[in-house]
Amino acid sequence: MVDEKKVNQVVEARNGFELPLLLFAGFRSIIDALHRDLAEHGHPETRPAYGFALQAVGPDGAAISEIGRRLGVSKQAAGKTVDKLETLGYVERAPDPADGRRTLIRLTPHGVDLLTRSAEGFDRLRAEWARTLGEDRLNALERDLRTMAPGGAFRLDAAGWFTG
């Protein structure tokens, strides 16, 4: 009879490359599930990158340069992203009465709806993970990831990172 525990240890020891792929696969499965849900509820054109961009706009609005800083891209690239989000109806431009140079970018009701539904969707997906794994295991998983990637959970500069 095979000692499965030992087999697992051997397999895991020679496959260090599996860990990053598993982390990415978990991220991807959540994002894909969320966007399937969003597509069925009024947001069929939304891409993962748009969600990050809308988070960078935030509930109070932000200047284009500020959005660029939060996303880790140039203000020119942020301007193109805002153009796209504006075309899709997620944000609107407004002059900043306090600063004539600035254009204030604000969420439209459609944009607020996207963020609201996303938050609900993420909560629902986390609840699914908790149902399958158990709340304790999921808490431990999150705690371990906070330990190994401190501060990483609140960075928004994800879009162009992979291809560089």
Next chain:
Amino acid sequence: MVDEKKVNQVVEARNGFELPLLLFAGFRSIIDALHRDLAEHGHPETRPAYGFALQAVGPDGAAISEIGRRLGVSKQAAGKTVDKLETLGYVERAPDPADGRRTLIRLTPHGVDLLTRSAEGFDRLRAEWARTLGEDRLNALERDLRTMAPGGAFRLDAAGWFTG
């Protein structure tokens, strides 16, 4: 005195969006650490996407169309990627004696070196995680991720997925 366990539950319950960000942050921290190491050992120009592409080539070589299928992109896009990898000295083209239509893409010694160092680097990084979290916790983390993202660990079509 504050019941930290309860506080954690409340905080985690209202922050379902943190789970995907933590997964991505973990993936990213590993990939970034690996590429810092690679940059210091003869591979300063390597991007994460190139590693995926070289994995798609594999130790036995592959045709361009096959690489495209493995990466989940068109054969034309795969051809451009191969051009890039060839310029950087990671692969070489050779005619396929068994099929006049095919161009066989093979790893050069430089490409083999990148994959070898990557495998070693991933093993080393996994050992770091095991040292910090404990082997048991890390095994549990990997097992849980295999449960929640079955089959996801062996997909190579990651490059263009995010921006779509």
Next chain:
DNA sequence: TAGGATCGACAACATGGTTGACGAAAAAAA
């Protein structure tokens, strides 16, 4: 052996990033 499928290349185009330059406006210094 004729017809259809596949391979890799070429061209044209879309998207989303970069840098450099610029006028307008605000902030800081003189």
Next chain:
DNA sequence: TTTTTTTCGTCAACCATGTTGTCGATCCTA
């Protein structure tokens, strides 16, 4: 208060990486 410096948003040019359509050459098969 005037001058200088910084910041904001936009325009233009360019680069990287993906797409679709087309094509000749080659292979497979009915």
